[in-house]
Amino acid sequence: MNVFLQLIKITTSSVEPATDEKKRSKAFGTVMGILIVLLLFIPICAFTAFMVYALTNGIVTLQTTNEVYAQSKTAVTAGLSMLLHIVALFSFIFGFNVIMSVFYFSSDLEYLLPLPISPMKIVGAKLAATMLSENVMECMLVISALIGFMVGYGFNPPVGDGLNIVSFLAMIIGVATFPILPICYCAIICMIVMSVSRVFKNKDRVSKATQLSTVLILLALVIFMQMTGGFNPDTFVENLINGNFTIFGVFDKIFCTVPLLSSALAGHILSLLLYMVVNAAAVGLVLLYAYKLYFNAVVSLNNGQGKAKADGKALDLDKKVKQSSPTLTYLKKEFKILFRTPAYLMNCLGINLIWPIFIYLFIVMQKQNAMLSGFIDKVRNGDDASVMHLTVIVFAISVILTSLNCIASSAITREGKHFDVMRYLPIGMMTQINAKALVSIIISGVGLIVYIITAFAIFDVSVYLTTYSVLLSILAVVFTTYLGIYIDTINPKLVWEDELNALRGNYHVFYNMGLELIITGAVCGGLEYLRYLNFLPVALLQSVLLLIAGMLCFRFYVLCKKKGTKNLLNIEL
Amino acid sequence: MIEFKAVSKTYNGTVKALDNLNFSVGEGELVGFIGPNGSGKTTTIKLLSGVIVPDKGTITVNGFDVRKQPLKAKSSIGYIPDNPDIFLRLKGIEFLNFIGDVYKVPVDERKKRIDELAERFELTQALDSQTLSYSHGMRQKLMVISALLHKPKVWILDEPMTGLDPKSAFELKQMMREHTQQGNSVFFSTHVLEVAEKLCDKVIIIKKGHKLYDGTLADLEKKNKDKNLEDIFLELTGKH
Numbered sequence: 001m002n003v004f005l006q007l008i009k010i011t012t013s014s015v016e017p018a019t020d021e022k023k024r025s026k027a028f029g030t031v032m033g034i035l036i037v038l039l040l041f042i043p044i045c046a047f048t049a050f051m052v053y054a055l056t057n058g059i060v061t062l063q064t065t066n067e068v069y070a071q072s073k074t075a076v077t078a079g080l081s082m083l084l085h086i087v088a089l090f091s092f093i094f095g096f097n098v099i100m101s102v103f104y105f106s107s108d109l110e111y112l113l114p115l116p117i118s119p120m121k122i123v124g125a126k127l128a129a130t131m132l133s134e135n136v137m138e139c140m141l142v143i144s145a146l147i148g149f150m151v152g153y154g155f156n157p158p159v160g161d162g163l164n165i166v167s168f169l170a171m172i173i174g175v176a177t178f179p180i181l182p183i184c185y186c187a188i189i190c191m192i193v194m195s196v197s198r199v200f201k202n203k204d205r206v207s208k209a210t211q212l213s214t215v216l217i218l219l220a221l222v223i224f225m226q227m228t229g230g231f232n233p234d235t236f237v238e239n240l241i242n243g244n245f246t247i248f249g250v251f252d253k254i255f256c257t258v259p260l261l262s263s264a265l266a267g268h269i270l271s272l273l274l275y276m277v278v279n280a281a282a283v284g285l286v287l288l289y290a291y292k293l294y295f296n297a298v299v300s301l302n303n304g305q306g307k308a309k310a311d312g313k314a315l316d317l318d319k320k321v322k323q324s325s326p327t328l329t330y331l332k333k334e335f336k337i338l339f340r341t342p343a344y345l346m347n348c349l350g351i352n353l354i355w356p357i358f359i360y361l362f363i364v365m366q367k368q369n370a371m372l373s374g375f376i377d378k379v380r381n382g383d384d385a386s387v388m389h390l391t392v393i394v395f396a397i398s399v400i401l402t403s404l405n406c407i408a409s410s411a412i413t414r415e416g417k418h419f420d421v422m423r424y425l426p427i428g429m430m431t432q433i434n435a436k437a438l439v440s441i442i443i444s445g446v447g448l449i450v451y452i453i454t455a456f457a458i459f460d461v462s463v464y465l466t467t468y469s470v471l472l473s474i475l476a477v478v479f480t481t482y483l484g485i486y487i488d489t490i491n492p493k494l495v496w497e498d499e500l501n502a503l504r505g506n507y508h509v510f511y512n513m514g515l516e517l518i519i520t521g522a523v524c525g526g527l528e529y530l531r532y533l534n535f536l537p538v539a540l541l542q543s544v545l546l547l548i549a550g551m552l553c554f555r556f557y558v559l560c561k562k563k564g565t566k567n568l569l570n571i572e573l
Numbered sequence: 574m575i576e577f578k579a580v581s582k583t584y585n586g587t588v589k590a591l592d593n594l595n596f597s598v599g600e601g602e603l604v605g606f607i608g609p610n611g612s613g614k615t616t617t618i619k620l621l622s623g624v625i626v627p628d629k630g631t632i633t634v635n636g637f638d639v640r641k642q643p644l645k646a647k648s649s650i651g652y653i654p655d656n657p658d659i660f661l662r663l664k665g666i667e668f669l670n671f672i673g674d675v676y677k678v679p680v681d682e683r684k685k686r687i688d689e690l691a692e693r694f695e696l697t698q699a700l701d702s703q704t705l706s707y708s709h710g711m712r713q714k715l716m717v718i719s720a721l722l723h724k725p726k727v728w729i730l731d732e733p734m735t736g737l738d739p740k741s742a743f744e745l746k747q748m749m750r751e752h753t754q755q756g757n758s759v760f761f762s763t764h765v766l767e768v769a770e771k772l773c774d775k776v777i778i779i780k781k782g783h784k785l786y787d788g789t790l791a792d793l794e795k796k797n798k799d800k801n802l803e804d805i806f807l808e809l810t811g812k813h
Contacts, residue, residue, distance in 0.1 A: 315666060315697060315700050315701055317666075317684045317687060317688060318684070320666045320670070320700075320701075321666070321670060321673070321680055321683055321684045321687065322670065322680065323673075323674065323679070323680045323683075324670075324674050325674070326674055326675050326677070328674075329670070329671050329674035329675060330671075330675075332671075333660065333663065333667075333671050336662060336663060336667065337660065337662045337663070340662040340703070341662055417656065417658070418656070418658065418659045418660070420619070420624045420654065421654075421659055421660075423622075423623055423624040423625075424622045424623055424624050424647060424650075424652050424654075425647065425675050426643075426644045426645075426647035426648040426675065426676065427644075427675055428644065569626065572584060572585065572625075573619065573624060573625055
């Protein structure tokens with residue numbers, strides 16, 4: 001048992017983000033942590049709780065007014081079940097990456113495999129570590145959903161028996177164990193695939209395939225949800241009780257712990273016992289598969305390239321050796337590493353291609369284009385409010401998407417253990433920062449420019465507004481990039497297990513996003529308010545926004561030059 | 574070529590890695606830097622290469638102050654770090670091109686040097702593969718080639734023989750000698766006393782950030798008659 005606990009400790013430390021050691025960094029981390037909790041976590045949790053409360057309340061009201069529904073004792077948990085299904089689904093989708101990373105790619109395997117420890121213990125510890133790393137946000141969502149349910153249903157509801165001791169027991173057990181089943185599914189699928197397919201003996205291929213499947217599952221889900229019909233708020237609660245959403249029926253079977261937990265929350269002890277049995281069986285199954293399949297698959301993995309050919313063709317140096325300036329060569333190096341590392345390819349580059357597809361699916365397939373086309377018509381006709389809205393949307397989207405690809409906010413972190421190269425090469429720190437910034441600006445900027453020009457051309461928006469939006473977008477990308485890099489210089493996470501961990505376990509990505517959201521919210525909100533007051537003509541407000549964006553670029557560039565370079569030189573190695 | 578004057582370095586304000594260290598490496602000198610684990614060897618080498626900065630003291634390389642003229646000082650150095658796992662997603666030739674561009678090595682000279690050094694270290698056929706696929710020894714050879722590409726005045730090598738096969742180790746030792754014969758300097762850390770004995774003009778022995786000995790091995794052996802180098806080293810560093 002002691003060995004098992006030690007294993008969990010070792011594995012968890014490789015999954016969790018690094019904590020800041022320095023006082024200054026600690027203080028910065030604390031402030032940013034509080035801001036993120038206030039601006040991101042609390043609103044998300046409040047929204048979740050409210051949604052479950054509203055649905056539960058709606059169901060209870062419907063049950064009191066309609067006798068048909070009053071017969072159904074479990075119907076009251078339909079809203080809660082829906083949210084738990086969503087949480088379970090996201091655990092399942094994003095669990096693949098984490099499982100692959102923790103089970104097969106983490107560098108601790110090199111030390112663990114030669115030790116006389118059974119595969120069941122290793123996999124058990126790794127499963128626990130995955131669960132812990134995945135559980136923070138899920139816990140918060142589940143707790144919020146449960147609070148929403150408790151408030152909506154209560155102790156003395158007009159229908160049903162209300163909450164009892166079993167409900168509270170189910171809440172505690174549910175919060176602690178909810179992600180077990182989806183994560184176990186991921187673990188079992190990963191172990192089977194890794195053991196049967198020869199294609200997946202190469203780490204790079206596995207990584208690309210895992211990330212591609214995540215995108216495909218997400219896409220399939222969006223398409224499936226659109227095909228099953230849009231959500232009509234007027235009939236939503238009724239449809240939910242009647243089980244008219246086929247997708248949740250399917251999910252009830254796949255994530256069978258959700259209806260069991262929901263039923264247990266409604267006070268049924270048998271459901272609670274069954275919930276625990278199913279979770280225990282899932283873990284048992286994972287351990288059984290681990291015993292049979294894990295070792296063989298993990299030892300036959302090779303790195304991305306196989307072995308270098310010692311008898312390969314001699315190089316044509318005339319073709320291969322070319323001169324570039326130090327900045328350009330640094331830029332090329334950054335691009336090559338981003339494109340050739342699967343985790344960066346997907347998370348830093350792929351994300352720029354994926355979001356337009358999702359936006360397209362949401363906007364076009366929802367058949368709610370009346371609002372969109374009305375808005376575009378108003379923009380074309382020069383309606384002040386709509387033009388201002390569009391300007392603000394372009395600015396906000398440019399900022400959000402640049403921070404979302406985290407090229408800038410992980411620019412220093414990606415150097416990892418060979419960060420010292422930045423120090424010993426005879427290139428100025430600011431030159432290196434500029435090269436890194438240029439990568440983010442090119443990748444984010446080119447994508448945004450293409451999308452803006454294409455969308456505006458489709459909607460026949462004026463050339464003036466298109467040109468303005470492109471310029472505004474570029475400035476937004478530049479300021480977001482330099483702010484992202486500056487934040488990463490403060491205390492980059494230079495020790496990571498694999499490249500995915502450099503991105504996922506990097507608080508700077510969140511800090512950066514939080515700060516940028518605050519700045520964007522303040523700027524856009526202020527300008528929208530001024531427009532609302534008719535304080536200045538819209539054309540002038542647009543110029544003010546351009547000026548502010550330009551000033552932000554300058555401010556954060558100078559911050560990188562004066563303080564960012566110093567931060568990089570002061571990092572203790 | 575290398576001047577280390579009254580240099581001190583403390584980590585996190587508590588761990589004193591170097592305490593008032595002084596030494597110099599002249600033109601044409603091949604100097605071995607020896608000491609037990611945790612003695613401050615890597616700290617000294619990182620200070621020389623500009624990876625970390627001293628709390629006190631001055632370091633000059635090829636006449637350039639490492640803190641005041643860092644880029645000029647770094648341009649004079651060919652540095653081989655203790656870990657060769659750098660930019661593993663780049664191909665060998667891409668890494669060499671990157672280093673060649675950073676150190677502004679002209680194309681013709683670069684081709685000639687890559688051709689000559691890769692041949693010498695038997696790495697020519699592997700240069701078109703990503704270094705991720707290289708063995709530790711191959712990566713170490715690539716680091717050696719990259720450090721020598723711009724014909725630096727000063728070579729600073731941290732445990733350069735680690736992972737090299739006997740032939741490559743022999744080649745590297747040969748090259749170190751040739752380099753100093755051309756009036757340049759070589760400063761390298763090692764645990765292998767035999768390497769220092771056979772190769773170095775002088776050795777610097779360090780323990781807990783303090784210099785214990787700075788001179789030729791012949792002088793050291795004269796002072797400690799009837800003792801072999803290993804015994805002298807162990808006695809100096811307090812293991813006996």
